[in-house]
Structure formats: structure tokens, C-alpha cells
Amino acid sequence: GQQVMQIPQYQHVQEGEDFTTYCNSSTTLSNIQWYKQRPGGHPVFLIQLVKSGEVKKQKRLTFQFGEAKKNSSLHITATQTTDVGTYFCAGLNEKLTFGTGTRLTIIP
């Protein structure tokens, strides 16, 4: 079945440093979604990418969808303490499959 893996599993960064999480699917995806889950909270939708090679930005967050539509990345520039949480990608093929998540912690 479809598998979606994310790396790294954990990332600790100093406040102000950049952060990137990578998402890889075993199958070609129709689209990919990204969610953020704050500590103690529930996953919240961030963005959806549909086109091959698509790049979208939300303030300090940059999302990319690979040319082959099998991988994606989320890059945060100059992290802030409000960025802490777990970032999940979710790939859509016949169904939506969530990745394993990357937990980001910020060292003030």
C-alpha cells in the first residue's frame, strides 16, 4: 500500500535558524497537503500542492512539490518559538495518507 515517510523525525534548532522537513511517497501523488500540530493540539491544515514542481509560500514557510509528484518539502526561514510543533505531510493517491511527521523544537 501507499507509504509516506518524513525525515527527520525530530529537529532541534536555535531560534532564528532555518528548518526543513522532507516528505517521500512510495507512489505518485495527485496532491500533497501539509498540516501542523502544536503541542497538545490537533492537526491544522496549512496548504495543498497540486502541480508538479509547484512552489508556494506563506510568509516564512516555503512548500515545494517535486517534479515527479512523489516528494515534497517544507522550509521555514528564521524559525520563531511559535513554529514549534509537529509537521505532517499527507499524500493523496486514492486516499489521503499521512506521513510520519517531523517534530520541531526551538531553542530560544
Added chain:
Amino acid sequence: DSGVTQTPKHLITATGQRVTLRCSPRSGDLSVYWYQQSLDQGLQFLIQYYNGEERAKGNILERFSAQQFPDLHSELNLSSLELGDSALYFCASSGAQGIGTQYFGPGTRLLVL
């Protein structure tokens, strides 16, 4: 606030017992999904309902069952509970059958003692 509600917020019970978790989707959403999230774990998809019918099944144990009612709310029934069933259970809803954004509820934290 996602518009998805879940009750109860917390549940403490004993091994061998049975519990029911309830979810009300966002107004107009026909799909309901159930997920299990254990400590420090990812989201494990359990089951999806669309407009009252089971649409997709994930890693749901035979001791677990779910249903979606005509008013579109859903219930997840967990029986013969074991210590390992302690987890956060999320419900999510979306407007489509299996695609599109999922809106998550606040979750029910289950503790089995």
C-alpha cells in the same frame, strides 16, 4: 476552531471496558475520518465514513467499530479495552469522499488503566 466537535474531551476507564467516542463534523461535511495518535506517534488512520457508509478502512482493530448516523455525526466504539489503547483519538471531516482538506476536531484523550 475547526468546526468539528468531539466528546468527551477526556476519558478514563479500565481494561476490558467499552467506550464510545462521538464526533460531529463541520456543517455540510459528509466525510468523517477517525485517527489514533499514541504518545509521540504519528496519525494512524482507522476508518472513514461518507454520508453514512463506510468508505475506507485503515489499521482498525476488530475490537473497534464505527458508524455514521443520518445526521452525519459519527461514533467510534472501542471494546475489550487494553492498556495499549490509551491514546488520543481524533475525528476529522471533509466535504469530499476522500480528497480535499481535512478539518480535525480537538480529540478525545483516552486513558485505560
